[in-house]
Amino acid sequence: MIANIARAGLLIAALAVAGCSESSINDFSPKNKGLPEKILTEMKAKGMTRASPIMARVFKEEGKVEIWKQKTNGRYDIIAAYDICKWSGKLGPKFVEGDRQAPEGFYSVRPSQMNPNSSYHLSFNIGYPNTYDRANGRTGSNLMVHGACSSSGCYSMTDAQIEEIYAFGRDAFQGGQTEFQIQAFPFRMTAANMARYRNDPNYQFWAMLKEGYDHFEITKVPPKVDVCEKRYVFNRIPEGTAAFNATGACPAFTQPEGLQSAYQAYQTKYEAAFASASKSSAEAPKPTFAGIKEAAIVSEWTKKRARGERVPIEPPSLNHDGTVTVTERMGRIDSPEGRRMAALEAEQAAKKKAAEEKAAAVAAAKAAKAAAQLPVVTTAAVPTPSPTAAETQAAEAAPAEQVAAGSALKKRLLGLFGS
Structure with missing residues (x-):
């Protein structure tokens, strides 16, 4: 059954791809960079060819970028995982230009979106805003995965990491893949994590993304992504000549029966796990937008x-x-x-x-000038009067009189004591 689902998924995915020229593939390629021998050996062991298609998954909370590659049986398997060097903002989608949020959702990368001459070493545009973003009035531009470990709304890697990711893309494009899918999530959409964020304002948006996440978990094939009624829908094939309109009503559709039954079984297990996780004391949620x-x-x-x-x-x-x-x-x-x-x-x-x-100098000059113009007040000396002749004679006679009076007193005292 899983093989049938995988083949159906490949058929669905084929409906969504667009053409590209050989020159566009070669133009972006960092021709002197290749994948390490260790990765090439692992690819061979997992039944992958060097030129087989790829897909990327991003998990903000965990800080991971995963590269998945198609095996010879049509299903995808993980081949590399990288620690994100920096991403800006919080958990939650991007809304407007300048909000510094790294996008969440389903995006596609074509050769024309690769930039080997980036000021951030190497970069590729993830395709924001996509059809869903535009239908919901979300704005922004130049949202990248790039090197240089610097971010203001992008997913930034080290230079060595972006060289390997570039090499994966180059090889897949040269092998015939015309676009690869990037699935950007706030966290791994397990029952435990969804229970942690069940009261978050972004929960309904994340629950919508989870359907596409689940389809990939079941089939290991990138889901076909469309938008109608301003929401993502996955692996739907419109009936007859109907088409998807991003802001219009969703058309009647069909899905592979195997996928439907597998998804229902998956959901039954998920709901039981979610109920259990909601009752337990889990790790506290991280800040969200x-x-x-x-x-x-x-x-x-x-x-x-x-x-x-x-x-x-x-x-x-x-x-x-x-x-x-x-x-x-x-x-x-x-x-x-x-x-x-x-x-x-x-x-x-x-x-x-x-x-x-x-101004201070002018004020000081004015003060000095005002001080110089004040009148000078002087006090005349009072002359000391000269003594008269009588006063001088009296002053000179005073000592002699004092001596005579002392002698008389001495004589009287000697007479009293008989000496």
Whole structure:
């Protein structure tokens, strides 16, 4: 049955691919880079060819990028896993340009999206916004998987990692694959993890992604992805001449019977595990994005930062209770615009200081001038009068009189004591 599902999945996937030219394949290729011998040996052991198709899965919470490759039986198996060096934002989808969220959803990469001349060593555009994003009014551009270990909304790898991922893509394109699928998830969509986030505002979005996740877990074949009624649908074949309209009603469809029965059995086990996990004390959930309101706040911060204004070093964060967390430390992005603004600010500060010093000097000069113009007040000396002749004669006679009086007193005392 699984083999039939795999073949049906391959047929479905074939309906979605688009053509590409040999020149576009060769143009992006880093021709001097190849896969390590260890990976080539493992590929052979798993029944893969070097040029067989690939698929990628991204798990934010775990910080992993997985590369899956098709085996000779049509099913896919994992061949490599890499630790994401950096990704920005929180768990949750991207909403608007500048919200610094790394996208979540189902995306496709074609040769034209590969950039070997990237300023981030090597990069490829994941295809955001896709049909689902556009149907829901989500905006943004240049969302990449790239090297250089630096991110503002992308999934950033080390240079060595992106070289290997590039080599996987190059070999698959040269083998005839016209696009490969990237499935970007907040976490592995197990019953335990879904139970952890069952009260999160993003839960309904994640539950929608989980159907595609489950289809791959069952079939090990990338699901056919379409959008109708502004939501993802998976492995549906419209009846007759009907077609999918991203914003219109979903058309009547069929699915392979084997896939339907396998999915129902999978869901039965999942629901029992989810109920059990909901009752147990699980690991606490990580911070998640609070939707379009937080997107607007962060986007405004990004605009100010791009203009070179001084902003908090980290983007503001909207908490689920409605409060906003802002870091105290301020800074300015080191960019041409930021440096221009910093130079302008320094020039204005220098002018202000010069004006203050000039004003202080003028005030000091005025004070000195005012002090110099005050009248000088002088006090005349009072002459000491000269003594008269009588006063001088009396002063000179006073000592003699004092001596005579002393002698008389001495004589009287000697007479009294008979000596």
